[in-house]
Amino acid sequence: MRKILVWPVIALITLGLAGCASDKKQSTAEIEDASVGAGGVSASGLGSGSDASGQAIGSQAGTVDDPLSRRVIYFEYDSSVLTDEGRFIVEAHAAYLANNPGMAVVLEGHADERGTREYNLALGESRGAVIGELFQGLGIDSSAIRVVSYGEERSVALGHDDNAWAMNRRVEILY
Amino acid sequence: MKRLILAASMLALLLSGVRAVALTIEITKGADGGIPIAVVPFKWQGQTALPVDVGDIIAADLYRSGQFNPLPVDDFLSRPSDESEVKYKDWRLIKAVNLVVGRVTQMGADRYAVRFQLFDIFRERQLTGFRWEVTGSDLRKIAHQISDKVYEVLTGRSGAFDSRIAYVTLLRTASKGSEYQLMVADADGYNPKQILRSPDPILSPAWAADGAWLAYVSFEDGRSKILVQNLHTGARKKLAEFPGINGAPAWSPDGKHMAMTLSRDGNPEIYVMHIASGSLRRLTNHSSIDTEAAWSPDGRHLVFTSDRAGRPQIYRISAAGGRAKRLTFEGKENARASYDRAGKHLTLVTNHGNGDQIGVFSLPTGSLKILTDGRFDESPTFAPNGAMILYAAQRGGRGLLSAVSADGRVRQVLRSESGTVREPAWSLLNR
Numbered sequence: 001m002r003k004i005l006v007w008p009v010i011a012l013i014t015l016g017l018a019g020c021a022s023d024k025k026q027s028t029a030e031i032e033d034a035s036v037g038a039g040g041v042s043a044s045g046l047g048s049g050s051d052a053s054g055q056a057i058g059s060q061a062g063t064v065d066d067p068l069s070r071r072v073i074y075f076e077y078d079s080s081v082l083t084d085e086g087r088f089i090v091e092a093h094a095a096y097l098a099n100n101p102g103m104a105v106v107l108e109g110h111a112d113e114r115g116t117r118e119y120n121l122a123l124g125e126s127r128g129a130v131i132g133e134l135f136q137g138l139g140i141d142s143s144a145i146r147v148v149s150y151g152e153e154r155s156v157a158l159g160h161d162d163n164a165w166a167m168n169r170r171v172e173i174l175y
Numbered sequence: 176m177k178r179l180i181l182a183a184s185m186l187a188l189l190l191s192g193v194r195a196v197a198l199t200i201e202i203t204k205g206a207d208g209g210i211p212i213a214v215v216p217f218k219w220q221g222q223t224a225l226p227v228d229v230g231d232i233i234a235a236d237l238y239r240s241g242q243f244n245p246l247p248v249d250d251f252l253s254r255p256s257d258e259s260e261v262k263y264k265d266w267r268l269i270k271a272v273n274l275v276v277g278r279v280t281q282m283g284a285d286r287y288a289v290r291f292q293l294f295d296i297f298r299e300r301q302l303t304g305f306r307w308e309v310t311g312s313d314l315r316k317i318a319h320q321i322s323d324k325v326y327e328v329l330t331g332r333s334g335a336f337d338s339r340i341a342y343v344t345l346l347r348t349a350s351k352g353s354e355y356q357l358m359v360a361d362a363d364g365y366n367p368k369q370i371l372r373s374p375d376p377i378l379s380p381a382w383a384a385d386g387a388w389l390a391y392v393s394f395e396d397g398r399s400k401i402l403v404q405n406l407h408t409g410a411r412k413k414l415a416e417f418p419g420i421n422g423a424p425a426w427s428p429d430g431k432h433m434a435m436t437l438s439r440d441g442n443p444e445i446y447v448m449h450i451a452s453g454s455l456r457r458l459t460n461h462s463s464i465d466t467e468a469a470w471s472p473d474g475r476h477l478v479f480t481s482d483r484a485g486r487p488q489i490y491r492i493s494a495a496g497g498r499a500k501r502l503t504f505e506g507k508e509n510a511r512a513s514y515d516r517a518g519k520h521l522t523l524v525t526n527h528g529n530g531d532q533i534g535v536f537s538l539p540t541g542s543l544k545i546l547t548d549g550r551f552d553e554s555p556t557f558a559p560n561g562a563m564i565l566y567a568a569q570r571g572g573r574g575l576l577s578a579v580s581a582d583g584r585v586r587q588v589l590r591s592e593s594g595t596v597r598e599p600a601w602s603l604l605n606r
Contacts, residue, residue, distance in 0.1 A: 114551075115487065116467065116487075116554070117553065117554070118378070118480075119466055119467065121422045122422070122436060122466045123464065125438050125443060126442060129442065146418070147418075148398060148399070149420050154376070158572075160551070160572075
C-alpha cells in the first residue's frame, strides 16, 4: 500500500530539464561576470547552479567607472525603496535601454535570509517591481521588462552577518 | 541524441537519489513526567530474521512525543507476548503504569501477522488490542499505528505517528551545482522518497487534506510556478504561472480551492483559485505585501502575513473577503502562520529582536509563546494532532529539521547525513 510512483514524472522532468538546460537558460553567472569588480559582487559559485555554459548576450556596455558597469542595486533591510546611488544606476541603464529599443531586460529580485521564504519572495518581487516602474517611467516599454524574484533562494554571500545580508538584498539588472 | 544521453545519465542519478538517506531523530531536550510504560520486544515467530523491530519503533515513537517514559527493556522481569503470559506484579515492581505486548508471526514468504495488546497494570486489564496481516514493507506503518492506538487510549488525543512529512533538500556540489529535491517520508524520517528533483529552487510544499496531493512552488525554467503533484501516480498539473510571483500555495480544507500569492495585478496579494476551473478570486487588495495564506480548519477564514503596518504581522480575513483584522501585536515581526487542527492556535515565525523563532499564538487569548531559541528558525508546521511542531532551523551553516512539542517541553533534531534540509510540511491526516 501507499506506493509512490515517481518514475513517470521523474522521466518527464528529466527530459524537460535536459532539454532546456543548455539552450533556454541564460547563465546569470556569466552575465554577472561582466560586472564583477565594479559592483564589488562576486557572483561565482552559486549562480544558477545549472551546468549550462552560458554566453554573454547583448552588448556588453560599461567600464569600471561607468554606472552601466554596475548591474546590481542594493537595498536596506525589509525595504524596496531605492537609495540615491541605486536610482543613479537605474537611470543610467534606463537611458541605455531607451537608446537600444528591442532589448529585453530581466530584473531579478533577491532578499537576505532573515524573515520567511515566501515573504522574501514577495520582497524580492517588490524590489524588482520598483525598478521596473522606474524603467517604465523613463520610457522603457513594459513588454521589454520582466521581474523575477528568487527571494532568499539565491544568495551570493553565504555568511550570516550584516555584510553578507547587505550583499544579498539586491536586484540584478540582466540584459 | 545528446539530449537522450543526458536524460539517461540523469535518470541513473535519480535511481541513486531515490534510495535517499533517512533522517535520524535525536532528542535534544527531554521532558520529565511522561507516563511510565513498558513496551516488551515483540515475540518473533518465523524462519528468517525479523525484518523490523516493531516494539522498538513503538517505544521510540512514544518517547519522542514527550508524554511517555518507556522503561529500559533490561529491567523487565518477564517478556510476555500475550495476555496469558502477563504477570501484573512483574510490572508493578518496575513501576510501569501501562504495558504493551505483542508478536509478529510469519504467514508466508512476505506475509506477517502482527498483534498487540495494551494493559493497565493497576486495574489489571486490557485497554485495547488489535491484529493485522501485512507485507514486510508495511511493518513500520503498523508499528506507528500501534503507537497511535496506545497514544489515543492513554492521552485521549489522536496520535500522529502514522503520518507523513514533506520537505526540501538542497545539495551543492562542484560538479552538479545546486540540486533541490522534494521529499516525502514517514513522520519519523524513515522511508524517504524523492518526489521531484530540480537544479532550481523548490519551496512551500503544501499537503492536500486527503494526503494524496502536494502543491509546491518550483522555479524550473527560471520562473516561479505553482504545481500540484499526485503522490500515487506522480502526475503533475500546473496551477499558476502568472507574470510575477506565484507562491505560498495552501489547499482549502475541502480540497477544492487553493489560496496563493500572486503579483500579477501589481503587488503581492492573496488569491483563491477554484482548482477544477482555474478561476481566480482576489482576496486582499493593499499596496503592501500580502502573502503566506493558511486556511482555518473549518474553511471559513484565512490568516496571512502582511507588512501593511510597516513590518510583517499576521492578519485574518474571511474566506469570502472583506476587511482583514490584525491578530499579532507582540514582537517586531510575525509571519507564516498556520492553524492547528482544532483551529485554536497558530504556529508562526516570530522575531523579538534576536532573530526568528517559532511561536504558538493562542486565538482565544491573543497570547504568544516562543518555543525555540534559534536565530533562523522558520517554516513551522503542526502535526495532525497539534501536539508537535516541525520546523526548519540552521546549525553550523546547514539547514536541518527540528521538532518541538506544542508546549515547548520536548525538542528534537532530525539529522540528515549531508546537504541542507528545509521547508517541512506535516500531512493533515494519518495515512
